[in-house]
Amino acid sequence: MQYTTTPRQQQQFITPEGELTGSLPEAMTGDWLQQAYTTMVLVRTFDQRVVALQRTGQMGTYASCLGQEAIGTGIGLALQPDDVFLPYYRDQATQYLRGVSFTRQMQYWGGDEWGNHFPDQAAQDFPNCVPIATQVTHAAGVASAMKIRGEKRCALVTCGEGATSRGDFYEAMNLAGVWQLPMIMVVNNNQWAISVPRQIQTGAATIAQKAEAAGIEGFQVDGNDVCAVYDVVRYAVAKAHCGKGPTLIEAVSYRLGDHTTADDATRYRQHEEVNAAWQREPIKRLQTYLHQQGLWSEAKEQSLQQQCKQEVEAAVEAYLALPEQPLADLFDYLFEERPRQLDHQYERAQAKLTALGGE
Amino acid sequence: MQYTTTPRQQQQFITPEGELTGSLPEAMTGDWLQQAYTTMVLVRTFDQRVVALQRTGQMGTYASCLGQEAIGTGIGLALQPDDVFLPYYRDQATQYLRGVSFTRQMQYWGGDEWGNHFPDQAAQDFPNCVPIATQVTHAAGVASAMKIRGEKRCALVTCGEGATSRGDFYEAMNLAGVWQLPMIMVVNNNQWAISVPRQIQTGAATIAQKAEAAGIEGFQVDGNDVCAVYDVVRYAVAKAHCGKGPTLIEAVSYRLGDHTTADDATRYRQHEEVNAAWQREPIKRLQTYLHQQGLWSEAKEQSLQQQCKQEVEAAVEAYLALPEQPLADLFDYLFEERPRQLDHQYERAQAKLTALGGE
Amino acid sequence: MGMHEQIAGLNQPQNGEPARTPQVVTMIEAINLALHRAMAADPNVVVLGEDVATNGGVFRATLGLKQRFGHKRVLDTPLAETLIAGISVGMAAQQLRPVAEIQFMGFIYATLEHMISHAARLRNRTRGRLSCPMVLRAPYGGGIHAPEHHSESTEALFCHIPGLRVVVPSSPTRAYGLLLSAIEDPDPVVFLEPKRVYRMVRQEIYDDGVGLPLDTCYTLRQGEHLTLISWGAMVHETLAAAEQLQHQGISAEVIDVATLSPLDMETLVASVQKTGRALVIQEAAGHCGVAAEISARLQEQAFSSLRAPVARLTGFDIPMPYLRRENLYMHQAGDIVQAAVNLLEAP
Amino acid sequence: MGMHEQIAGLNQPQNGEPARTPQVVTMIEAINLALHRAMAADPNVVVLGEDVATNGGVFRATLGLKQRFGHKRVLDTPLAETLIAGISVGMAAQQLRPVAEIQFMGFIYATLEHMISHAARLRNRTRGRLSCPMVLRAPYGGGIHAPEHHSESTEALFCHIPGLRVVVPSSPTRAYGLLLSAIEDPDPVVFLEPKRVYRMVRQEIYDDGVGLPLDTCYTLRQGEHLTLISWGAMVHETLAAAEQLQHQGISAEVIDVATLSPLDMETLVASVQKTGRALVIQEAAGHCGVAAEISARLQEQAFSSLRAPVARLTGFDIPMPYLRRENLYMHQAGDIVQAAVNLLEAP
Ligand SMILES: Cc1ncc(C[n+]2csc(CCOP(=O)(O)OP(=O)(O)O)c2C)c(N)n1
Numbered sequence A, B: 001m002q003y004t005t006t007p008r009q010q011q012q013f014i015t016p017e018g019e020l021t022g023s024l025p026e027a028m029t030g031d032w033l034q035q036a037y038t039t040m041v042l043v044r045t046f047d048q049r050v051v052a053l054q055r056t057g058q059m060g061t062y063a064s065c066l067g068q069e070a071i072g073t074g075i076g077l078a079l080q081p082d083d084v085f086l087p088y089y090r091d092q093a094t095q096y097l098r099g100v101s102f103t104r105q106m107q108y109w110g111g112d113e114w115g116n117h118f119p120d121q122a123a124q125d126f127p128n129c130v131p132i133a134t135q136v137t138h139a140a141g142v143a144s145a146m147k148i149r150g151e152k153r154c155a156l157v158t159c160g161e162g163a164t165s166r167g168d169f170y171e172a173m174n175l176a177g178v179w180q181l182p183m184i185m186v187v188n189n190n191q192w193a194i195s196v197p198r199q200i201q202t203g204a205a206t207i208a209q210k211a212e213a214a215g216i217e218g219f220q221v222d223g224n225d226v227c228a229v230y231d232v233v234r235y236a237v238a239k240a241h242c243g244k245g246p247t248l249i250e251a252v253s254y255r256l257g258d259h260t261t262a263d264d265a266t267r268y269r270q271h272e273e274v275n276a277a278w279q280r281e282p283i284k285r286l287q288t289y290l291h292q293q294g295l296w297s298e299a300k301e302q303s304l305q306q307q308c309k310q311e312v313e314a315a316v317e318a319y320l321a322l323p324e325q326p327l328a329d330l331f332d333y334l335f336e337e338r339p340r341q342l343d344h345q346y347e348r349a350q351a352k353l354t355a356l357g358g359e
Numbered sequence C, D: 001m002g003m004h005e006q007i008a009g010l011n012q013p014q015n016g017e018p019a020r021t022p023q024v025v026t027m028i029e030a031i032n033l034a035l036h037r038a039m040a041a042d043p044n045v046v047v048l049g050e051d052v053a054t055n056g057g058v059f060r061a062t063l064g065l066k067q068r069f070g071h072k073r074v075l076d077t078p079l080a081e082t083l084i085a086g087i088s089v090g091m092a093a094q095q096l097r098p099v100a101e102i103q104f105m106g107f108i109y110a111t112l113e114h115m116i117s118h119a120a121r122l123r124n125r126t127r128g129r130l131s132c133p134m135v136l137r138a139p140y141g142g143g144i145h146a147p148e149h150h151s152e153s154t155e156a157l158f159c160h161i162p163g164l165r166v167v168v169p170s171s172p173t174r175a176y177g178l179l180l181s182a183i184e185d186p187d188p189v190v191f192l193e194p195k196r197v198y199r200m201v202r203q204e205i206y207d208d209g210v211g212l213p214l215d216t217c218y219t220l221r222q223g224e225h226l227t228l229i230s231w232g233a234m235v236h237e238t239l240a241a242a243e244q245l246q247h248q249g250i251s252a253e254v255i256d257v258a259t260l261s262p263l264d265m266e267t268l269v270a271s272v273q274k275t276g277r278a279l280v281i282q283e284a285a286g287h288c289g290v291a292a293e294i295s296a297r298l299q300e301q302a303f304s305s306l307r308a309p310v311a312r313l314t315g316f317d318i319p320m321p322y323l324r325r326e327n328l329y330m331h332q333a334g335d336i337v338q339a340a341v342n343l344l345e346a347p
């Protein structure tokens, strides 16, 4: 598929009804499609389980990725192990595909810093970024390091459409343009930034056209179509790897759930809009297409659902069994070596913990 | 003249050689042209005098507006008294036209806060802004106030092309787009931000196209052509006044002098480039055109130069005769009322001043 | 989202008459009432921030304002804190009175350039020609088990800046009165709301539009043996500690500093001159926090009365731990009791 | 632009061998030498900022680096301070050692969000998986009659943040040694250079690549009657004051704090235990400044030795006045002498 620099064009392979808009690129074989589908179903199962955990007081505030699975999965499948991923907080699918287990993800959301201690495969990936858009400048720094060293790697950063209003987004994109950085910015335009709708966020007709401000390439794709996301990210990764510079990608989706478990979206948006968005959600369309292609069946679906539940339950059990981190960890990772000035404070904390009946 | 939203088009009425590119709008009568010319010559005389004052230790660090006179003059002539002007630090011409005397401007540059206490005509204008680009968000705030109150006024803010790399610039422009603010951003693209050339500042082919990121109108004009600047600003002001929203204007110029009196531009740029730029400077071309039109003569020029010198010298004398501001002023304008916590500090300062032999 | 939603702005007489009957409200409700009152009283007051209009704020501080005062005066901004501060400066220079909300104090840092370099200086820079009557509100502090960056208490950063008033209410009544005064104040005020207290206590308040002074500390409890000084959420632990100390026969004076800058030292010094001992309790990390300033000044101004060094109980010099270990960071009443006893046992 | 231009990076042996002969240099030259030395020693060191490459920095701190180490390691950035801090975090996480320059401390506020929320926390947040070995350099302080915003000394803001080291050199030797250690440090360091000292004094230094410890204060002068504590440009006024006091028969110990966070209290306490009196001299506004922390801790840790309250001589709580009145804001040696005499006369 050819990408134009016309930012207003929305790329799509599979329609909400599960129909092809043209032919699929070779890479998207039946196996590939099933892997993408499986991942999305698994991540959704996980996501809903975490929300339930939060409701029962076993989890911290959690940002659901309901309806964002195609974006996370498309990125995760297109990105190479050597690349660096800088997520925001709805990237459960990508993190999973890069080797950050569900247990570890829950450890993070559950309020333990060790949840950010990723395994070797993802050793250089950044943890979820909470201060909106700041990760975009970090990505420019990571990409600069790669460029300085002449490496064939890239930095991929995600953010919401709300994040595109922050100076960080723009300053980093502008730098990427000047320095021709191997950097990819994927904006998950899910139409809402908590209660603020897309049209109050910017007067630009598309997020993709913001690329003009930096003189870089910008694309808009259907973020509910995992094939479209995968394809454009793959293009951008290849382009970055061969030194052709940065890409801005707007993936149009919809936040089907509340903003986080602390939010109640019914306060500010209409049922009808949400219902309409459900018609475009990413999993159903791929299922329909797989069925049509004879690649899927009721039986397969049932067994997948079963497997997903099992995998998620195992992860939850492991999460719930995690030990409390040692108190010393709160003091020992601030600097490489604990400065003597903190010794006394650590002792005070130790005494307090003992008084509270802890270890 | 019609303005298109095509940001790459550079508007120009009078070429560097003093030729018309088409017909001049009606408003630009012979009188008008002579006023514009007179202002530019006067401001240049002033500017060079202030540089000289700095060299002899009678002035603080000063940012020259050499080569920027057409921008300042065009804005100053197009803006209405009720509008609010938010300058950066090369807007001597606009400030002058809005009633901020040369003496007061020197008082500011000379290191006395009373230099920012503008006369009634400019009572709502902002003082020069030093932290680059921050004034652009202030302008959005001023414009918001006008919009909230339903006033037929606008906020016009200036900055350099370097400033367009800062988040403030973008955040404010984006807001102006969403809220359709009566706001005009004039970027003085003088090719250099201290030692950093335009092409290292952004990968965008024009500054004007940055407007795309906010979905607003953007223009590029010849910033050495006072007619072009005036015309586009006048258009943008009229548009803002009738509620049609914000405009971004890139005025292409060249910083003919050092960045400030603390800078030595020969360290980082070539004589040839500066010489070439002198061929496009704003005053000569208008003089040539006026001559061609029979509106100017050697005699007029000589008497103008004489008048400018006199006016500037009078202002300099007044500046040099300014009294030191009372010590209390340092403490009395922090809050509307001096909090009692500052009383003791004021006494300490008073004692120190006495010890230093002051009033 | 219970009670307060029904209350928000409704018990307030729509004709602007001050209420003659008291209401029993939480701190977040008191803040909401003050915003309603201020907007009704002065058409120049505008409210802006992320999610403040349609949603009424993520903590519901601005509930009902948009419905009542319209979208021109209650503004959902794009997601950009620098912008929120910057446009507030511009609005204030135009004689509006913007009350801007930063959703959490952890996201306030992007406002600092504007607060430090402009809001705090506009009047001084122009020798009174322009001024900046804005309020920057933010929920602050820990104790609600929120995600990272949602529990910050970095008030000291603002306190160091000349030209900013920094106010921290700790109860519904003080929240109501101090916020009204902050909005009426002709200069910029940073108003930090201890979010842990938002729904912790209820108090009877009269929605009478009467502000509380911004230049004084509030003595909440008289005592003889030592002075406990705190602000924000720590005030409640301190009051509880004073209660416990009473049972041990120790009489503690409790002072809520309330306005951290400029600081009312008179009240603090007078108390310490009486008791001879002071313990300053601060939630924030200790190093270069506000407690240091209070301690330094107390020993400067009440040295001869001091029977022991001024003591501080501050947060550890580490970031607020993620929620599982948050309790270890926050002081509980028992920690204060312990520190008070130590102080009394000091030579 | 005299001497130092010829010296910059040239007297340094190009083969990386440490210099065996001393050079007499100003502080800005010492900083330049340290940058040359660090870049030569470690290919991961990169220098970035506004005007640092072609121009060599507006104060010439980075002179000759681009010529010597190339444009890939010496980078002129677009004009965006948030970006400069943010990309430094990203680079550092990739094991580069970015040394970022902010042109003046007055423009550092836009970096705060990244310094506070990321640089200071990356190691802690990831439990050691990622780290942030970056240096944020900025010329700071007043005294050179610069325009508004070019004379700020708001070091206290950084000092309050756990996870940041804050270092302020006050002489060529300490600038050289401390900057080398800051760059070698595995964690973020904010390095504030008192610009008034840049060309004020010359010292003999060996360009030997040897750093100075970041965890200690430096005692510059021994004394018996009182301890004068300061940092940055104030150190020179303090030394001059000590000299004048000597003539009056008063023997003052002078300590350059140098690293403001974490703070070496041992040295300070030991001195005050000896002298019984302490005066802390700070250029910055007083309220919630670093002097408050030092004062609070001295009375906490050396109370019984104190023969008078710890005194502070700080800047007024006003913005630095425009240049005509700058001298009134800055402390001169005479002010310190006066404060010292007052302290000695205290009961
Ligand atoms: C700097 C900053 N400001 C505010 C917040 C609070 N906040 C968290 S998520 C959010 C909305 C983000 O919207 P968007 O970028 O569209 O991402 P989405 O949540 O829709 O995926 C806000 C305002 C924050 N985390 N960081």
Ligand SMILES: Cc1ncc(C[n+]2csc(CCOP(=O)(O)OP(=O)(O)O)c2C)c(N)n1
Binding pocket: B090, B130, B131, B132, B133, B159, B160, B161, B162, B163, B164, B188, B190, B192, B193, B194, B255, B259, D050, D079, D081, D103, D107
């Ligand atoms: C926030 C900020 N960063 C850095 C500076 C230092 N500085 C002053 S002017 C300038 C260059 C500005 O360039 P540009 O915006 O193009 O305006 P010009 O001076 O060329 O007219 C810089 C870096 C500053 N004043 N403010």
Ligand SMILES: [Mg+2]
Binding pocket: A160, A161, A162, A188, A189, A190, A191, A192, A193, A194, A255
């Ligand atoms: Mg969104």
Ligand SMILES: [Mg+2]
Binding pocket: B160, B161, B162, B188, B189, B190, B191, B192, B193, B194, B255
């Ligand atoms: Mg420029």
